[in-house]
Amino acid sequence: MFGKKFSFTRNTAPALSFIADGTMLTGNIEFSGDVLIGGEIQGQILSQANIIVEKTGRIHGEIKCREFIIDGYFKGRLICERLIIQSRGIVDGDVACTSMQINEGGQFIGLRIKEDHQTIHAHSLPSTTSTNVLLSPNQDN
Structure with missing residues (x-):
């Protein structure tokens, strides 16, 4: 029993x-897999996969991801391959994307630049000196 060696292998697909x-994050955040956002984020988000913002989600800042699906609120700069604005979603800012879909009731306020896949992947977010993430409960003021 104790003589056997066990090997643990990491699943190649990143977790969600x-x-x-009720959660608030501030800073530069990187995700390797998909992310579902119901809280509030202020800062830069870099994801190698998809970002989904629920109706309670609020983001202020800059985002680069593969697909951005929003039913909440986003204000800032967005770089993605595909943008989908759901019926309660609001995007306010500059968007560079390959394709964009706005469902009935969704709102887009800003400027959109249509880019091809190669150009989207070449875009980068400006780096900042802070790489810390601050976790705190969302408080009504």
Whole structure:
């Protein structure tokens, strides 16, 4: 029993990350897998996969991801391959994307630049000196 060696292998697919309603993150955040956002984020988000913003989700800042699906609120700069604005979603800012879909009731306020896949991947977010992430409960003021 104790003589056997066990090997643990890491699953190659990154897990889903979840930012719950009532959570507030501030700073530069990187995700390797999909992320579901129900809370509030202020800062830069870099994801190698998809970002989904629930109706309670609010983001202020800059985002680069593969696909951005929003049913909440986003204000800032967005770089993605595909943008989908759901019926309660609001995107306010500059968007560079290959394709964009706005469902009935969704709102887009800003400037959109249509880019091809190669150009989207060449875009980068400006780096900042802070790489810390601050976790705190969302408080009504």
